[in-house]
Amino acid sequence: MADLTSLAYYIETFGCQMNENDSERIAGVLDAAGARRAASVEESGLVVVNTCAVRGKSEEKLYSYLGRLRTLKRKRGLIIAVAGCVAQLHRDGLIDGRPFVDIVVGPDNYQRLPEALAPSLAQGRVFARVLTSRSRNWDEEARRPVLRENRVSAYVTIMEGCDNFCAYCVVPFTRGREKFRPLRAVLEEVEALAQAGYREIQFLGQNVNIYRDPATGTRFPDLLERAAAVPGPEWIRFITSHPRTFDPETVRAMARSPKVCRQLHLPLQAGSTAVLGRMKRGYTRDEYFEKIHLLRAAMPDIHLSTDIIVGFPGETEEEFRETLSALSEIRFSNIFSFRYSPRPRTAAAKLPDDVPLDVKRRRLIEVQALQKTIQVELHGTFVGRTIRVLGTGRSRKDEAVYSGRSEGYQVVNFRAPDDAVGRFVRVRITGYGPYSLRGDALAFEAPRLVAPPRPAALG
Numbered sequence: 291m292a293d294l295t296s297l298a299y300y301i302e303t304f305g306c307q308m309n310e311n312d313s314e315r316i317a318g319v320l321d322a323a324g325a326r327r328a329a330s331v332e333e334s335g336l337v338v339v340n341t342c343a344v345r346g347k348s349e350e351k352l353y354s355y356l357g358r359l360r361t362l363k364r365k366r367g368l369i370i371a372v373a374g375c376v377a378q379l380h381r382d383g384l385i386d387g388r389p390f391v392d393i394v395v396g397p398d399n400y401q402r403l404p405e406a407l408a409p410s411l412a413q414g415r416v417f418a419r420v421l422t423s424r425s426r427n428w429d430e431e432a433r434r435p436v437l438r439e440n441r442v443s444a445y446v447t448i449m450e451g452c453d454n455f456c457a458y459c460v461v462p463f464t465r466g467r468e469k470f471r472p473l474r475a476v477l478e479e480v481e482a483l484a485q486a487g488y489r490e491i492q493f494l495g496q497n498v499n500i501y502r503d504p505a506t507g508t509r510f511p512d513l514l515e516r517a518a519a520v521p522g523p524e525w526i527r528f529i530t531s532h533p534r535t536f537d538p539e540t541v542r543a544m545a546r547s548p549k550v551c552r553q554l555h556l557p558l559q560a561g562s563t564a565v566l567g568r569m570k571r572g573y574t575r576d577e578y579f580e581k582i583h584l585l586r587a588a589m590p591d592i593h594l595s596t597d598i599i600v601g602f603p604g605e606t607e608e609e610f611r612e613t614l615s616a617l618s619e620i621r622f623s624n625i626f627s628f629r630y631s632p633r634p635r636t637a638a639a640k641l642p643d644d645v646p647l648d649v650k651r652r653r654l655i656e657v658q659a660l661q662k663t664i665q666v667e668l669h670g671t672f673v674g675r676t677i678r679v680l681g682t683g684r685s686r687k688d689e690a691v692y693s694g695r696s697e698g699y700q701v702v703n704f705r706a707p708d709d710a711v712g713r714f715v716r717v718r719i720t721g722y723g724p725y726s727l728r729g730d731a732l733a734f735e736a737p738r739l740v741a742p743p744r745p746a747a748l749g
């Protein structure tokens with residue numbers, strides 16, 4: 291392999307937590323090969339753009355970013371690599387349409403980046419490469435470090451891909467079919483993170499609750515319990531769960547362990563059973579509500595969040611009203627809401643996209659306005675209470691102001707007399723807005739994170 295020590299790289303990440311974790315893996319691979327991380331595009335010789343294909347809008351954002359890189363490339367030499375879901379979706383098509391892109395690398399191929407860069411670096415000219423084969427090698431990955439910038443909370447991927455083929459979703463075509471990471475590798479990573487001083491672990495996967503260890507068949511509730519038994523990290527979260535397969539055993543495992551946060555993201559998508567059927571989600575409105583009742587019966591203080599799509603093909607006004615009524619009844623702590631846009635290769639792309647754009651826009655505004663009212667009401671109930679917050683960062687404007695997350699995943703901005711990053715803090719809530727809480731630190735619970743951990747090879 292050519293020497294990459296002369297290369298500075300910059301990674302731009304679009305999309306979800308899994309993409310953020312993938313960027314940490316890409317950084318680990320490049321770092322292990324000798325390249326060094328640049329603080330900005332301007333200081334780099336390689337830009338890796340880690341992309342999201344989930345919505346048309348995210349792809350548009352990518353193309354406008356690539357346009358800016360193209361201008362930069364004209365001014366000076368720059369290797370441009372497109373990684374992630376758009377890379378996997380369009381493969382050679384990306385280079386055909388944009389010849390200034392040098393490398394296209396899908397999610398299963400990040401280990402091969404140094405090998406793809408080597409000929410270009412050795413010969414001083416760029417050779418286009420498309421790396422989109424489908425065979426994730428968890429063992430090979432385990433030998434490479436994950437280069438995390440976050441020193442407090444760590445993402446740990448436990449599975450990838452999806453076999454559900456919801457009508458609107460491109461993920462099965464970008465991330466492929468379900469693949470489960472060996473439990474041994476997951477637990478070794480959790481132990482390494484515990485030793486490095488991480489306070490929170492967030493398990494990732496498109497559908498975590500169907501996890502099973504390929505070797506032993508151990509399932510997700512047991513994984514949660516085994517991870518909770520590792521001393522060190524005090525909070526464990528996971529994302530994403532699917533309402534169809536989210537089971538009572540997982541609810542019981544959550545309720546049993548004080549380390550598993552009282553917080554869950556459970557994507558509803560639509561409040562109408564008819565729309566859910568057209569979306570091929572595999573559950574009805576009533577079945578979704580039953581899961582919520584089960585969760586709240588076991589953990590009355592649980593905070594729930596969800597995803598909502600408005601304007602799916604054929605969505606009538608009456609069906610849309612069912613989404614509003616679901617939001618009013620369930621009262622989520624947070625939602626992620628979007629206008630439907632057709633994605634290539636999906637079943638819904640063959641349906642007429644018949645809800646007019648102005649109707650989709652108006653429905654999205656209605657959803658967001660209702661949710662804002664709910665969040666203001668929920669946040670109001672926090673005032674005067676003292677809650678546990680994990681400090682994750684500090685304000686750039688005011689050194690004494692920190693930000694963090696509550697167990698329910700609310701953003702909390704608070705004043706503290708000492709460094710609160712990486713520490714659990716008792717915060718008295720004094721104010722709020724629709725998207726965050728404000729307060730003052732009363733007491734620190736754990737010693738501050740002393741030495742920022744250097745990433746170590748896992749496995």
Ligand code: SF4
Nearest residue numbers: 452454455456459461
């Ligand atoms: S469950 Fe549905 S929405 Fe989620 S990743 Fe799979 S296909 Fe996409």
